[in-house]
Amino acid sequence: MKTAVVTAIGSFSADIVIKNLKKMGLKVVGCDIYPAEWIADSSNVSAFYQVPLATKEEQYTEKILSICRKEAADGLIVLTDAEVDVWNRNRKKLKEAGVTLCLSPEETITICRDKRKLYEFLSENGIGNPIPTRMLGCISPESVTYPAVVKPYNGRSSQGLCYLRDQEEMERFLAGCEPDDYVVQPYFxxxxxxxxxxxxxxxxxxxxxxxxxxxxxxxxxxxxxxxxxxxxxxxxxxxxxxxxxxxxxxxxxxxxxxxxxxxxxxxxxxxxxxxxxxxxxxxxxxxxxxxxxxxxxxxxxxxxxxxxxxxxxxxxxxxxxxxxxxxx
The missing domain is CATH 3.30.470.20 (ATP-grasp fold, B domain)
Incomplete structure (x- = not known):
């Protein structure tokens, strides 16, 4: 690998990733959803590009691919979960462009990014001592041990996480959410x-x-x-x-x-x-x-x-x- 595109260089891990890639002798190209003057590490990369949100999947992937082509990049390192999900679905595009996606295999990502699937995998294999995790849409409030934790099944950075002390709070939460988008765990x-x-x-x-x-x-x-x-x-x-x-x-x-x-x-x-x-x-x-x-x-x-x-x-x-x- 000679040139790596690193995404989300305004995130917590970006600084050490950029520093250590450069120590390896790699050319590092950075990108982020915000403009360069908002990002401290924009001056520490060979080139910086502002890119669309990963939720705008087609625009985002095409922009990253165009950056890879322009900079002759042969590696992509993504730093946020949203981008992990997008590139897990678009691996073929990177492969066709000759760019190595520095992520675990597709099935591994699919399991890890779904908290229920991860719990079931670890439980079935008898490893990891995972915290019991159930889909919120498949349980009744009466069956939950309180206090409980609810979170998006594919959430990131504690977004959407809530602590519920009793059945009454659970019922109020259920009234305002889509239960199939959440998992519930006992509070440890x-x-x-x-x-x-x-x-x-x-x-x-x-x-x-x-x-x-x-x-x-x-x-x-x-x-x-x-x-x-x-x-x-x-x-x-x-x-x-x-x-x-x-x-x-x-x-x-x-x-x-x-x-x-x-x-x-x-x-x-x-x-x-x-x-x-x-x-x-x-x-x-x-x-x-x-x-x-x-x-x-x-x-x-x-x-x-x-x-x-x-x-x-x-x-x-x-x-x-x-x-x-x-x-x-």
């Missing part, structure tokens, strides 16, 4: 654990870096974390990644109960918003992700040093105006 109290997992499907190699998320944004991105080592959890994640047929870097989320039990919430088949934490802890998830699609062996996981890492925001000037309405 505990700490959020995220594990970045990289798997090279050709060789069977894998690596897993665990962190406890101490502070998070409302959309579920960790801002203060504790990176730690837990061989049993790491082995569980590697086994789960193998069973799912994961290729490249994904992230698993768990609830760690007060008794130390890890219960799986979901698998996000893309870089986590906090993938830089894993890179800082000593494992380059980005370069090893690329190796999974270029036929190279990935690096073994070094001894992880447990550490606290906190994220801060920093301001950048992206365009200077001489006077109102006039560019310098």
């Amino acid at each position: 109290k505990g700490s959020i654990i995220t594990v970045d997992v990289v798997r090279q499907a050709d060789t069977g190699q894998s690596a897993a870096v665990c962190r406890k998320e101490l502070l998070r944004t409302p959309n579920g991105a960790g801002t203060s974390v504790l990176v730690f080592s837990n061989p049993a959890l790491e082995a569980l994640c590697k086994e789960t990644a193998r069973a799912l047929g994961i290729t490249g870097c994904v992230n698993f989320e768990f609830i760690e109960g007060e008794d130390g039990t890890f219960s799986m919430l979901e698998c996000n088949p893309r870089f986590s918003g906090g993938v830089e934490f894993s890179c800082m802890a000593g494992y380059d998830c980005v370069s090893n992700h690329v190796k999974c699609f270029t036929g190279e062996e990935i690096e073994p996981l070094p001894l992880v040093t447990e550490m606290y890492i906190a994220r801060k925001y920093e301001e950048y000037v992206t365009k200077v105006l001489k006077k109102a309405g006039t560019e310098v």
Whole structure:
């Protein structure tokens, strides 16, 4: 791979993805739905393009393909779930254009992006210790254990997630939603654990870096974390990644109960918003992700040093105006 198009470069994971791709010697082309002057990393890529929303699927895919052609890109790295879904449906277009889609296989993505399907797959295979997950449209409010959590079955970044304390709140929620679009889970109290997992499907190699998320944004991105080592959890994640047929870097989320039990919430088949934490802890998830699609062996996981890492925001000037309405 010589040139990679990276989408959604205003997202949390974009900065480390761009930095580490450039360290590999790749030309990096960035795009986002917002204009360049709104995006701090727009100045850190070889070229930047504003693209349509992924929900405008035909316009979006044609724009990305045109960028790939113009920039002679041979790899596409997508950073958001909406784009994962779109390109999972449009793999053939990229293949015909000679562009490698750096995502897990189609069936793997289909399972991971549907919380009910993921629960059923893990349960049937007896792995992952998943939190029970049912389609909201298939249950009665009386059959639910409260408190409960409802969320879109294919949701992202905690959007649409609601906590319901009792049957009355459930009935009010049902009156204002389309039940077939949601799943329901029992509420599990505990700490959020995220594990970045990289798997090279050709060789069977894998690596897993665990962190406890101490502070998070409302959309579920960790801002203060504790990176730690837990061989049993790491082995569980590697086994789960193998069973799912994961290729490249994904992230698993768990609830760690007060008794130390890890219960799986979901698998996000893309870089986590906090993938830089894993890179800082000593494992380059980005370069090893690329190796999974270029036929190279990935690096073994070094001894992880447990550490606290906190994220801060920093301001950048992206365009200077001489006077109102006039560019310098």
